[in-house]
Amino acid sequence: MAGPRAQHHLAARQYGGVRRRHHGPRSRRRPSRGRGGRLMIRQLMAVVGPAERRLLRNVLALQVLGAVLQAVTFVLIVPVLERLLGDEPDQAWPWVWALAAAAVAQSAVHYLATKAGFQAGAALSRVLHHRIGDHVSTLPLGWFGPTRTGELSNLTTQSVMGIMRVPGYLFRPLISGLLTPAAVVVLMYLFDWRLALAATCTAPFIALVLRWSTNRTAAADRLRAETMTEGANRVIEYAEVQPVLRAFPGSRSAGGNRLDEALSAQRDAGRQVMVAGVPGQVGFTLTVQAAFTVILVYGTYLALGGSLDVPELLALLVLAARFVEPMAEAANLGSALRSTSAALGRVQRLLDEKPLPEPEHPARPAGADIEFDAVEFSYDDGRKVLDGVGFRIPERTMTALIGPSGSGKTTIARLIARFWDVHGGAVRVGGADVRDLSAEDLMSRISVVFQDVYLFEGTIEDNIRAGRPDATDAEVRRAAAQARVDEIAERLPGGWSAQVGAGGAGLSGGERQRISIARALLKDAPIVLLDEATSSLDPANERAVQDALSELTRDRTLLVIAHRLQTVRAADQILVLDGGHIVQRGTHDELIVQDGRYADFWAERSRSRGWRLEKTPVAN
Structure with a gap:
């Protein structure tokens, strides 16, 4: 039996007809299974229209430029420290000015990227609500069932709210966490290829541990999403059947038990996410710290051997710290990335539901029989x-x-x-x-x-x-x-x-x-x-x-x-x-x-x- 939102849809079709607005082509290709920011960005591009894609590409371009400028700023610290800790500190001034210029440029780009990110987030919220509403109004009534009320409620609130945060909150740490360390390592080769190579060798281990930690919580994240939908269904049901529950007090325990069970399952699923995520988070943090320790020990060995000056070592260690810091920040986004990717998957699955087909060349009725x-x-x-x-x-x-x-x-x-x-x-x-x-x-x-x-x-x-x-x-x-x-x-x-x-x-x-x-x-x-x-x-x-x-x-x-x-x-x-x-x-x-x-x-x-x-x- 259709729920209230299905009835709402039914009423809209009864009395006003349906006007279809399209905000871009629908993608019929389901996203491939996988993890990470690249998949999330592909999913995001698939569910929005051309105008929103342009906004997102602008935000991505600004964030990429900001990440590169951040890496340049970090790298410029090396010559500044080398001169300041060396025999001729006065020679540091040109590098100080270059460092200041890079920092100002990076701050300006960061401001523009943040502003564009919030504008893109607002546009995403608007277009997703329109696309979901317009598409739902074209679906056959048989699509609406007892579980659809909570599913649509979750989709249009939590899922869309999570997706609209992507340009303003997730793009920057995601891109800087991947691009800034890569740029830092590349630029490290300009100063000492040996430490740069050591940093390069640690990258595959970090990637493997990140993948392992991500996979640990994937199943728990899916379970949490399912229990949240079920919990929303039960809350709506409990509110709708209040007249019955009050007229027949004996039914209160049954109605309340269903709600309690759904909320308990949601709580347990959230606990599973935390239990599964802690070992992965700790493991990734230890791996990142181990990578920095490797660079530190190897740099100290080179300095004690006389093939690397102490001021240059200190400067490169500061740069190495900048290499691991963005990755550690990006690792904290694992749960948010999976949650957003799952939300985008739910939106895409809804948009993939086949509407009642419209004729290419509509006929005209002759009468009202x-x-x-x-x-x-x-x-x-x-x-x-x-x-x-x-x-x-x-x-x-x-x-x-x-x-x-x-x-x-x-x-x-x-x-x-x-x-x-x-x-x-x-x-x-x-x-x-x-x-x-x-x-x-x-x-x-x-x-x-x-x-x-x-x-x-x-x-x-x-x-x-x-x-x-x-x-x-x-x-x-x-x-x-x-x-x-x-x-x-x-x-x-x-x-x-x-x-x-x-x-x-x-x-x-x-x-x-x-x-x-x-x-x-x-x-x-x-x-x-x-x-x-x-x-x-x-x-x-x-x-x-x-x-x-x-x-x-x-x-x-x-x-x-x-x-x-x-x-x-x-x-x-x-x-x-x-x-x-x-x-x-x-x-x-x-x-x-x-x-x-x-x-x-x-x-x-x-x-x-x-x-x-x-x-x-x-x-x-």
Whole structure:
């Protein structure tokens, strides 16, 4: 069953159509398995558009230039110390000025890189939220399941927030941790090739230990990401089912236990990351210190042998310290890099989900009739819902669809609106296959009122205007009056500006239905798909909703999933659905005299209409 965010998506498709904005080509190639900053940067470039790639390349170029200037600054320390500790300290001044100039240049580039990094981070947040939102709105409704709410919540909050920190916080230590030591070693060859070679020989050992320490925590990081998603699902679930938990106190322990278990698993996964990461972090730190010790011991040996002056040794040891320091800083980024890479992988997997295909040359419907031609449809779990279903709804007629729960009634309505694509046969509107229509054109012709009404967080007027955003105030008020929403606005504080709450939680079920009908009236589409939801309403709300429905369905092609006898009897055509097949069709007068599902349905509904509660006398 789709969660609230799926319903939000459903409502958006019901009432406004879908506008698709593309912020760059989607990459269909999944990132190869691996570790490190290079993979993360490739992933980052894959999920953004051309404009953001340019920003990221500018940041990378500035960070690379800053790392090179930092290495040059470190290297210039060597001649400065050699002169200052040697016999002619006055000769240090030209090198001091060069060192100062390099330091100023490096600081200026660092400032520009930091500023560009924050700007790129803000752009990343904006484009990723747009791409995720736009792509989710194109996915078939079957993609949305019980776990998607927490997954999307995590993706659009923690994952995107982690990714937007990359240009401003991760690029600099990552690039300086790799490029600055490399540049320092290269420049060390200008002063003493032996110490430079010693530093070069330590690099492979450092790389191996870094890879080992990274691999130790990879599995724990993946587990932590999974438990965070599960924890988000359980928190949302716990908030959503509060009415049930309070109405049935015995269920509190079950609901609370599920949440406690998810949060405990998240805590344990975080502990595993720390336990797995500490040995690797300690091992890498010891290796880096061992590399510096090797350079120190070898330099001392050369100085004692007389082949290296003491001032030059001291200067080169300062440079060697600059060689190991950025690597140690970069090593601390291991967890952040893996976390960011995992977040980018989750974003890419979402963007790789196949949307409902759009036709290259959209067709144009000729009218508002509906036809099912040998339609077959199954859900992802393999359960076949419709098997060779065929019928036609002529333009400006009403067809009632009845059948037991699970027989596929709602599925038929949603296939007309193309929330999924059929697996066999065709669904046509105005003679055109819905797969050959653009989503915007199809949804502009259809209004949908389902049982589960979703209202957007905002005002009453905002929710009605969602049916047609360019409508005038007078048109909004007229649709509201036809659906008797004006009575709600007059009663609530704030009137038309009254807040309905998240999902319409501030209103009753009947009030939400009336607003959804007003939204559909404002849209003024020629086809109406209606899942009656008046059986659970109080009499006043039921009368108001029925009046609103009468306005909505006037002179339109109407498919109604019927529950009320009055509605069924008034239909021009009745379709009886059972086991994925149309088992009966005809008018009320035709079907009532036949033995079959319809006669049973009519008899059962007629009996239930006469039910009443009686007080049982208490024996003395």
